[in-house]
Amino acid sequence: MANPVTKHIPNAVTCCNLFSGCIACVMAFEANYGWALFFIVLGAVFDFFDGMLARLLKTQSPIGKELDSLADDITFGIAPSLIVFSFLKEPGLVFPDFLAGIRDIIPYTAFLLAVFSGLRLAKFNVDERQTSSFIGMPTPANALFWGSFIVGSNYFLQAHINGICLIILILVFCYLLISEIPMFSLKFKNLSWKDNKTSYIFLIISIPLLIFLGIAGIAAVIVWYIILSLFTRKK
16 A cells, blocks of 8 residues: 555646646746746656656556646646747737738637647547557657747747748647657667667767757757657558
């Protein structure tokens, strides 16, 4: 029987993820993209440890599973959607003249990311194929892409971003979330090259991307993750 104190530790960590996600939502709504990304990253750290602690302490429970999905949809679904929503309202974005009449409506397309993140999480909970790898893009990867992409764009690239391209990117990532594309996991069973070749190749390329591109490098790493998954998937 689980210790009455330790059995609540994983759920408490999950609640920290949820709390971080709520703050990320507020920061995103206020167009404070850097802090929104910070709290998404913090939520991802808590999300990593809650499952590990549940397995270590042998305190897995149906409530923990449902709470984890709820927290993930806030931190990795709604928070990045609000980041994109706020960014689409920025006056520096360029849109074609024929969209002028619906310019104020366009930002709401960002919430498709929250919808498809919810679908992705529901699918993950009932899909027994995803025990050691993923089918479709994990929601934390999606959230980290958008957070880092918007932060990098806001600082360096905003004048060069076309609003239509951003909407197309939203639709692409919505598809990736619920796609049947196999995507590898970074869980290491051991340290051998043979058993973890894909993960090692991923890390080797990711390090210089992060060094040279900074925060925007996180988005580049997620794109690299998608490309490598496509090249290494089993037919």
